Amino acid sequence: MDERRTGVAAGLAAYLLWGLFPLYFPLLEPAGGLEIVAHRVAWSLLFIGLLLTGLRGWPQVRAAFADRRTLLVLSGAAVLIVVNWLVFVFAVNSGHVVESSLGYFINPLVSVLLGVVVFRERLRRLQWVAVALAALAVVVLTVDYGHPPWIALALAGSFGLYGLMKKLVRVEAAPGLFVETALVFLPALVVLVVLEAQGSAAFAHEGAGNGLLLASSGVATAVPLLLFAAAARRVPLSTVGLLQYVNPLIQLAIGVFVLGEPMPPARLVGFAIVWLALIVFTADSLRQAHSTRRDAAAPVTVGS
Numbered sequence: 001m002d003e004r005r006t007g008v009a010a011g012l013a014a015y016l017l018w019g020l021f022p023l024y025f026p027l028l029e030p031a032g033g034l035e036i037v038a039h040r041v042a043w044s045l046l047f048i049g050l051l052l053t054g055l056r057g058w059p060q061v062r063a064a065f066a067d068r069r070t071l072l073v074l075s076g077a078a079v080l081i082v083v084n085w086l087v088f089v090f091a092v093n094s095g096h097v098v099e100s101s102l103g104y105f106i107n108p109l110v111s112v113l114l115g116v117v118v119f120r121e122r123l124r125r126l127q128w129v130a131v132a133l134a135a136l137a138v139v140v141l142t143v144d145y146g147h148p149p150w151i152a153l154a155l156a157g158s159f160g161l162y163g164l165m166k167k168l169v170r171v172e173a174a175p176g177l178f179v180e181t182a183l184v185f186l187p188a189l190v191v192l193v194v195l196e197a198q199g200s201a202a203f204a205h206e207g208a209g210n211g212l213l214l215a216s217s218g219v220a221t222a223v224p225l226l227l228f229a230a231a232a233r234r235v236p237l238s239t240v241g242l243l244q245y246v247n248p249l250i251q252l253a254i255g256v257f258v259l260g261e262p263m264p265p266a267r268l269v270g271f272a273i274v275w276l277a278l279i280v281f282t283a284d285s286l287r288q289a290h291s292t293r294r295d296a297a298a299p300v301t302v303g304s
Helices: 002-019 021-028 034-053 058-066 068-093 097-119 123-144 150-167 173-183 185-200 206-215 217-233 237-243 248-260 266-296
Strands: none
Touching: 002 021, 002 217, 002 248, 021 034, 021 068, 021 206, 021 217, 021 248, 034 058, 034 068, 034 173, 034 185, 034 217, 058 068, 058 173, 068 097, 068 150, 068 173, 097 123, 097 150, 097 185, 097 248, 097 266, 123 266, 150 217, 173 185, 173 217, 206 217, 217 237, 237 266
């Protein structure tokens, strides 16, 4: 029970921190999105490297680099997470926090669809209902926005594919993040050098406070991920699935009530359909998890 409480606390902390990101990234301005993500890569690499030294986790890093398949999969994961970071920072710093929250609301349903396409998984009836409702919501929001909600779709798609890549390899969170950031460190360094040469870099030119905030992006990136990994090891997947909605709910609240982003009736209808889809999806997942536990606990009758 103590392990479960620890896991729930860790998962809740991870999703709370991710939910507060729309308040954090604007503090890094006047750095642009490209510079913010480049610093995020660089400082994450340094922070995780120090952490691995303390935890003696370097053998796992060496093993990942030595395995060609693992390295190839993590290379794809690295590209996908950088795309996700770029889109998210752009969304937050350009006044599209509400739409970014939509991306993380629909992410579980995108993951389900990826399971069907990639792993040939078969969906239960209620799962198909949830996916159909999510598709209807995208149509409603496309009419409302006047174009497809590409920020939400890009966030959900990139993060869903990132999760898929991580399922293909067995690498712990800290070593995996180190390898991913190491693989994109050189392009990030090139970006920082070019921005400095052009005179458009903010780091070291906007005061010590801004520089420290940019450097803190490494900690801000790694800590929620490590907390999430701790939660995933201690609590059932169904519990983690429920906790994940904390992140987009906080983002939505920040977008509407703190940043004053508009929520016209048509947009609210689109979000309501998404929430209905998630209620159906979550209810089905909980029912399936309960059925699985009940079957596992049932006594086995041995014939004579």
